[in-house]
Amino acid sequence: MGNLRDGTNLALCTNRQVNSKFCHVGVTRGLITDCTLSTATKERTYAFPLYLSVDSDSLLHRESRRLNLSPGFLVHVATALRLKQAGEHGLPAGLTPEDIFHYAYAVFHSPG
Structure with a gap:
């Protein structure tokens, strides 16, 4: 989740396993929880960020990023x-x- 902590990145959010028809896709700039898109037990939410952090030295340091x-x-x-x-x-x-x-x-x- 370090890739989303400063609020400047975009991430697609989706589920790997669904109990019904696939329909859960969202977007975030911030941190998510495992039930952001669904509260069903098997439908854990995953984030796929547009950019990945290259270093993670500090919470306050602006990190360099690479395209994902x-x-x-x-x-x-x-x-x-x-x-x-x-x-x-x-x-x-x-x-x-x-x-x-x-x-x-x-x-x-x-x-x-």
């Missing part, structure tokens, strides 16, 4: 969108990490 999107995933996104990869992380040209995060969240909530 694999290079292979970014290749697939760039190929699907027919965009060249550019920039520090090899992101598809013209897109930010937050753009990809917002798109993924929208897909999880699309009706089909």
